Amino acid sequence: MSSSTKTRSRTAPVAPEPILEGATASTVSARRPTWLxxxxxxxxxxxxxxxxSDLSGCDQxxxxxLTKKRLRQELDFIxxxxxxxxxxGKSIFAAELGLAERQSALGIAAIRRSGVDLPIHLGRLCEAPLLKPDQEKMLFERMNYLLQQAAIHRSVLNPDRPSRHRLELIETYVALADWHRDRIVEANLRLVFSIVKKFVNPNNSFDDLLSDGIVxxxxxxxxxxxxxxFRFSTYATQVVRRNAYRTVVTKQQERQKVLGGLQDMDIDFSEEERGSAISEKRWHExxxxxxxxxxxxxxxxxxxxRARFSLGSHRKVHTLQALADRLGVSxxxxxxxxxxxxxKLRAMAGTVDLAELEG
Structure with a gap:
């Protein structure tokens, strides 16, 4: 670890003390810096x-x-x-980033390696070449610096004395930070493909796992x-893998809750239907x-x-006494x-023809 101080910041900016301590709109200039x-x-x-946004036509x-809205929006950065x-700012953006052009061959290769029958357009997600170590570091440094600058200006926003120039500057910083973030994300999408394909099963589609993995x-x-x-790929591998595992486990637990609830309503299932191989279509039905x-x-x-069978948003089975306290009854x-x-549910279940749901 380097000697630099690392701080996880959320809304409150990390900046030199002379700027933030007693900072006001007059001490933090809203002028556009030359390095932009x-x-x-x-x-x-x-x-x-x-x-x-073009704010030139906005009145006070x-x-x-807009100032109040910006103050409600968190800025998260390292x-x-x-x-x-x-x-x-000038030194961070002095060196040439030199990102390579996108290559369609990389996307096609990613689709083939996935082992899943996917639409070819998904390959476009994986056309960005891998980043070199210095490029990766520059992108992360620039992204976090831009967000830190946005946070400094956000800290001195005053709804009673709104500044159009400051709002525009913050929006520019955030948009540029998102641009740098997107370059990192697209360069690592092939990693997501390679991880989530290992978790695909009849109950967890590649598309769903891929969407969760990208998030x-x-x-x-x-x-x-x-x-x-250390490289971002080392960290990202653990993050995406843990997320995919959690998604699979959560969906399996949810299935068990719903199937258990249906069985308690006297809806009979064969052994095959109780298994995890129940089709996705039948499951949704x-x-x-x-x-x-x-x-x-x-x-x-x-x-x-829902509370007694841990369905929907209920993550645990509630006791009768807990529900009595909640509802204010005995x-x-x-x-x-x-x-x-x-x-009532048993009466309704008696009219359900499970043969209609065969997928």
Whole structure:
């Protein structure tokens, strides 16, 4: 680990003490810094231009609303002691990043290696070449520096005295940070493909696991400390793998809860249907039927059944006493409501022809 100070920052900016201590709009200038016009940022600025808002026509009321909205939005970044230098922006963007052009052959190869029958357009996600160590470090450093600059200006926003120039500057910093983040993400998408394909099974499609894996990768980019001396792929592999495992386990637990609830309603299943090989189509149909049946219960009955069988948002089975305390009734009354709800569900279940759901 280097001697630089690493700080995980959320909304509150990491910056030199003289700037943040007693900072005001007058001490933190809203003028556009000269390094924003450097050659290295010309392409990123051109590509994010259509994402930036034109605030020139906003009146004071509009600017106040925009300021309040920006203050509600968190800025999450990894601070670094080197960012404290007033000349750091110029030095960070002085070196040439030199990203290689996208290659369609890389995307096609990724699709073939996945071992899954996927639409060819998904290959476009994997056309970015891998990053060299110095490129990776530069992208992370630039992304976090841009977010730190945005956080400094956000810290002095004042809804009573809104600044159009400061809002535009913050938006520019954030958009540029997102551009650098996206370059890191797209260069590591082939890693996500290679990991999630190992978790594919009849109950977990490649598409779903891939979507979750990309979200996990993006979170990993935001939390990675570029100054610790190891490659991002090492960290990202653990993040994506843990996320895929958690997704598979959570879905399996959810299936068991729903199937258990259906069985308690006297809906009979064969041994094959109880197994994990139940088709995805049939699974969604069963869930849909259960949802419809629960929808025919009144509000209290529905709440009790979901809580007693750990369905929906309920992550554990609730006791009768816990539900009685929650509803403000006696334990015996909860028991009566549960019995009444189960009788209704059994009556409805009697009309369900499982043969119709065969997938």
């Amino acid at each position: 016009s450097c050659a290295e940022l010309r392409k990123p600025l051109a590509e994010v231009a259509d994402q930036l 009321a509009d600017l106040r609303l 601070g670094n002691e080197s960012f404290a230098s007033s000349k750091r 996990a990768l993006m979170r990993g980019v935001e939390k990675f400390d570029f100054d610790r001396g 069963l869930r849909s039927r259960l949802s419809v049946m629960l929808g025919d219960l009144d509000r209290r009955e529905k709440f009790i059944i 334990k015996e009354r909860v028991r009566q409501l549960e019995r009444r709800a189960m009788d």
